[in-house]
Amino acid sequence: MPAYSATAIVLQRRHFSETDNILTLYSPEIGRFSAIAKGARKPISRLSGATELLTCTRFGLASGKSLEIVTQVEVLESFPALRHELPRLAHGLYLADLLNHSVEDHAPSPELFELLRSGLRQLETLSPPELAARWFEVQLLGDLGYAPNLFECSICRAPVPGEFAREERFALSITQGGVLCPVHARPETNEDHSALGTGALRLLQTLEALGLGGSAALAALPAAGPRSLDQARLALRRSLRVHLERDMKSLEFLDSLRNSV
Amino acid sequence: MAVYYPKPLARLVSEFEKLPGIGPKSAQRLAFYIMRLPEEETRALADALTTIKASIKFCRICHNYSEGEICDICTDPRRDHTLLCVVAEPRDLIAVEKTGEFKGVYHVLQGVISPLDGIGPDKLRIKDLQQRVAEGDPRVEEVILATNPTVEGDTTSMYVAGLLKPLGVKVTRIAHGMPVGGDLDYADQATLIQAYEYRREL
Ligand SMILES: [Zn+2]
Ligand SMILES: [Zn+2]
Numbered sequence: 001m002p003a004y005s006a007t008a009i010v011l012q013r014r015h016f017s018e019t020d021n022i023l024t025l026y027s028p029e030i031g032r033f034s035a036i037a038k039g040a041r042k043p044i045s046r047l048s049g050a051t052e053l054l055t056c057t058r059f060g061l062a063s064g065k066s067l068e069i070v071t072q073v074e075v076l077e078s079f080p081a082l083r084h085e086l087p088r089l090a091h092g093l094y095l096a097d098l099l100n101h102s103v104e105d106h107a108p109s110p111e112l113f114e115l116l117r118s119g120l121r122q123l124e125t126l127s128p129p130e131l132a133a134r135w136f137e138v139q140l141l142g143d144l145g146y147a148p149n150l151f152e153c154s155i156c157r158a159p160v161p162g163e164f165a166r167e168e169r170f171a172l173s174i175t176q177g178g179v180l181c182p183v184h185a186r187p188e189t190n191e192d193h194s195a196l197g198t199g200a201l202r203l204l205q206t207l208e209a210l211g212l213g214g215s216a217a218l219a220a221l222p223a224a225g226p227r228s229l230d231q232a233r234l235a236l237r238r239s240l241r242v243h244l245e246r247d248m249k250s251l252e253f254l255d256s257l258r259n260s261v
Numbered sequence: 262m263a264v265y266y267p268k269p270l271a272r273l274v275s276e277f278e279k280l281p282g283i284g285p286k287s288a289q290r291l292a293f294y295i296m297r298l299p300e301e302e303t304r305a306l307a308d309a310l311t312t313i314k315a316s317i318k319f320c321r322i323c324h325n326y327s328e329g330e331i332c333d334i335c336t337d338p339r340r341d342h343t344l345l346c347v348v349a350e351p352r353d354l355i356a357v358e359k360t361g362e363f364k365g366v367y368h369v370l371q372g373v374i375s376p377l378d379g380i381g382p383d384k385l386r387i388k389d390l391q392q393r394v395a396e397g398d399p400r401v402e403e404v405i406l407a408t409n410p411t412v413e414g415d416t417t418s419m420y421v422a423g424l425l426k427p428l429g430v431k432v433t434r435i436a437h438g439m440p441v442g443g444d445l446d447y448a449d450q451a452t453l454i455q456a457y458e459y460r461r462e463l
Binding site: 050080083085 | 281282374376377378381383411416419420447448450451452
């Protein structure tokens with residue numbers, strides 16, 4: 001059994017037997033892969049804390065017949081603040097869910113690993129926490145090759161918001177691959193057009209401009225209004241749904257939190 | 262492997278294999294054991310298996326397994342009905358009962374919120390809990406959340422606490438951190454952080 005080690009964040013953790021868990025891990029060097037953590041469900045197991053969801057751990061691994069086997073662990077970062085506020089934790093799970101369903105096994109991307117790690121770090125403190133999720137989504141779309149063109153109308157190429165800044169009626173079109181100016185946006189009648197006000201448009205532009213490494217600047221952004229946050233959320237959700245061909249299960253719980261508050 | 266057995270035996274072995282903690286070897290051992298049992302003993306076993314589903318239901322108040330409409334704990338006047346312990350599963354209730362320390366009553370959620378698996382609050386006995394605390398007779402004074410210190414356990418506890426606190430009830434959660442008999446040197450960072458958070462004055 002060849003042994004090696006890898007840093008990885010736990011994206012998913014499922015019961016495998018009375019005592020064992022199957023982990024879905026995301027590592028910068030390996031990409032997504034699965035490993036079995038034997039005995040992790042026993043109360044006094046060295047593995048249980050380090051194999052918890054959303055934990056960044058240095059894993060000692062051995063290649064088993066069908067699955068990698070966790071042999072050693074050292075917690076590198078456990079993002080403890082996520083465990084104290086429900087919206088932060090629920091968004092953290094969403095980021096893991098989203099990444100888990102955006103990548104293939106064994107396709108390493110140090111950039112996506114860093115994206116997840118910085119997203120989780122931002123979620124610990126950022127207010128509102130959903131801003132970290134929006135940044136994550138914009139950057140993820142870009143990394144997957146689906147970056148929408150946010151700075152000019154996808155039909156007439158007019159710069160946006162530009163001269164239309166006071167009209168507020170923009171949209172994000174998935175089929176056009178970018179935003180639409182108020183002349184071409186039809187969010188009321190065209191299912192493909194997600195309505196964006198000037199605030200939401202500017203928010204998306206800012207989030208994209210921050211880049212993969214720019215999460216530290218999130219805390220200093222001017223506060224976006226609830227309407228802008230909602231519009232950005234819905235537009236990005238629709239893009240992700242079309243490109244990933246699914247809705248994340250973790251969204252149901254996030255939505256139920258939003259509706260109950 | 263099943264080809265070595267006559268069909269009825271293969272069926273029994275494969276049913277045993279579905280049980281938790283039972284591998285092919287143990288399944289075979291159990292099946293052969295049952296083959297050697299006297300007729301009346303296999304009948305008693307079969308009878309116990311077929312009646313369990315029909316005769317055990319969930320208590321209308323706490324949602325634990327119960328023989329009647331309301332379980333023995335909920336009907337017991339010697340228990341403190343102002344103290345309500347919330348657990349995820351019936352087996353957690355049994356674990357707390359075994360300590361012999363807890364004299365209050367229970368509420369079994371029948372699972373935990375697990376966003377990644379699409380298990381939300383509406384799939385659990387959370388609404389019933391909210392209603393029970395709101396309309397409680399006698400009045401519930403303290404709700405103790407006894408969920409596992411996992412992400413799902415934390416999620417469930419924070420969600421339930423958010424619902425119950427506005428009802429004016431005291432909401433606590435069982436402490437977690439270092440295991441009894443554990444060794445600081447062996448504890449991971451996540452466990453130690455929790456142990457520090459839940460420290461208390463001596
Ligand atoms: Zn246009
Ligand atoms: Zn009961």
